[in-house]
Amino acid sequence: MRSFALLFLTLFLFWVLLNGSLAPDVLVVGAAAALIIAALFPKALSALTDLRPTPRALLTAVAYVFYFLKELIKSNLAVAAIVLSPNLPVNPGIVKVRTKLKSQMGRMLLANSITLTPGTLTVELAGEWLYIHWVTVDAPDIDHATASIVAGFERYLEVMYG
Amino acid sequence: MDVLGGLLVVAGAAFLLLGGLGLVRMPDVFNRIQAGTKATTLGTLLSLAGFAGLQPDWTLKLFLIGLFVLFTNPLSSQVLARAAHRAGAEESPLTTVDVLNDEQGK
Amino acid sequence: MAELLINLAAMITGVAFLLALWRFFAGPADADRVVAFDVLTIIGITGIVFVAFLEGRGIYLDVALVYALLSFLGVIAVARYLERGL
Missing domain, CATH: 1.20.5 (Single alpha-helices involved in coiled-coils or other helix-helix interfaces)
Known part of the structure; x- marks a missing residue:
C-alpha cells in the first residue's frame, strides 16, 4: 500500500x-x-519507497544531493585531466567493495552515485558486494577500496535508507 | 544573465567535447564508458542550466530533462559495463587487477 | 554576446558529436559501438535543445525528453542483447 x-x-x-x-x-x-x-505495477520501485520517513532522513537527502553534485564536478575535472594529458595516465582495474546498506533502493543509488564519481564505474552487483571498474586503482584490496569509493556516499545513504 | 547563460552553455559544450575526446583516446571499453558517459552528463547538465538562464520560461522542462539524464545515464553505463564484461570485452594491457575475472576463474 | 557564445557552443558540440561518431565507426568491438551510440544520443539531447533555443520553439523540449527516454531504452535493449548473444 x-x-x-x-x-x-x-x-x-x-x-x-x-x-x-x-x-x-x-x-x-x-x-x-x-x-x-x-x-x-504494484511492486515497482520508486526512489521514495524505502526512504525513511523521518526529518533527519529528509535533511540528509538534501545534503546528499549537494555532496553528490560536488563529487560529480570533481569527477569530471579528474577525467578531463586524464583525457587531456598527452601520455594518458591510466591504471585501470576492477576491484571489489562491500556495502553495509540493506535496502534495494539504497544499493541502487549507491551504485549510481559511484558510477558518476571520480574514475569509478559499477560493473556488477551481487548482494552486498559491488564490483567497480576504477580508472586509477590505488588500493586493490577490499578494505581500502571500500574506504575510498563507498564510504563517502554510504554515510548519507545509511541515514536515508538503512 | 544572458552572458552567464551563454557561458554555461559553452562550458557544457566543452565537457561534451571532453567526453568525445575521452571516447576516442581511452584504451578499452570500460575506460571509454567512464570518460564518455561522465563528462557528457555534466556537459548536458551545464548546457541545460545555461539555456534555463537564457530562456527562463523553459526552466521547469529543462530541469526535468536534466533530472532524467542524471538518473538514466549512470544506469545505462552500468548496464553497458556489465554487458561488456559478461560478453568478455577485451581489457587494455594497462589493466592492473580484475577481481571479477579472477573469481569467475577466467 | 549571448548569440556569439551559443554559436561557439554549438560548434564545440558538433566537434564532440564527430569524435563520438568516429568511435562509432571505428569500433573495434560491438560494445565500443554501443558506448559511442550512447554518447551520441546524450549529445543529441543537447543538440535538440540547441535547435529549440535557436528556433525559439519550446515544444522541441518535449521532443528532447521523449528522445532521452527512447534512447535510454534502446541502449538497455542493445546491452541485453550483447549480454546474451544471439
Whole structure:
C-alpha cells in the first residue's frame, strides 16, 4: 500500500511538472493515468519507497544531493585531466567493495552515485558486494577500496535508507 | 544573465567535447564508458542550466530533462559495463587487477 | 554576446558529436559501438535543445525528453542483447 501510494504520487507529480499546468482536466487525466500504472505495477520501485520517513532522513537527502553534485564536478575535472594529458595516465582495474546498506533502493543509488564519481564505474552487483571498474586503482584490496569509493556516499545513504 | 547563460552553455559544450575526446583516446571499453558517459552528463547538465538562464520560461522542462539524464545515464553505463564484461570485452594491457575475472576463474 | 557564445557552443558540440561518431565507426568491438551510440544520443539531447533555443520553439523540449527516454531504452535493449548473444 505504501509503495502503491508513493508510486502514484511520484508519477502524478512528474505528470504535473511535465504539463506545467494545474488545470482541472490535466489533473484528472494525470491522476487516472498514474492510478492505472500504479495499480499495474504494484511492486515497482520508486526512489521514495524505502526512504525513511523521518526529518533527519529528509535533511540528509538534501545534503546528499549537494555532496553528490560536488563529487560529480570533481569527477569530471579528474577525467578531463586524464583525457587531456598527452601520455594518458591510466591504471585501470576492477576491484571489489562491500556495502553495509540493506535496502534495494539504497544499493541502487549507491551504485549510481559511484558510477558518476571520480574514475569509478559499477560493473556488477551481487548482494552486498559491488564490483567497480576504477580508472586509477590505488588500493586493490577490499578494505581500502571500500574506504575510498563507498564510504563517502554510504554515510548519507545509511541515514536515508538503512 | 544572458552572458552567464551563454557561458554555461559553452562550458557544457566543452565537457561534451571532453567526453568525445575521452571516447576516442581511452584504451578499452570500460575506460571509454567512464570518460564518455561522465563528462557528457555534466556537459548536458551545464548546457541545460545555461539555456534555463537564457530562456527562463523553459526552466521547469529543462530541469526535468536534466533530472532524467542524471538518473538514466549512470544506469545505462552500468548496464553497458556489465554487458561488456559478461560478453568478455577485451581489457587494455594497462589493466592492473580484475577481481571479477579472477573469481569467475577466467 | 549571448548569440556569439551559443554559436561557439554549438560548434564545440558538433566537434564532440564527430569524435563520438568516429568511435562509432571505428569500433573495434560491438560494445565500443554501443558506448559511442550512447554518447551520441546524450549529445543529441543537447543538440535538440540547441535547435529549440535557436528556433525559439519550446515544444522541441518535449521532443528532447521523449528522445532521452527512447534512447535510454534502446541502449538497455542493445546491452541485453550483447549480454546474451544471439
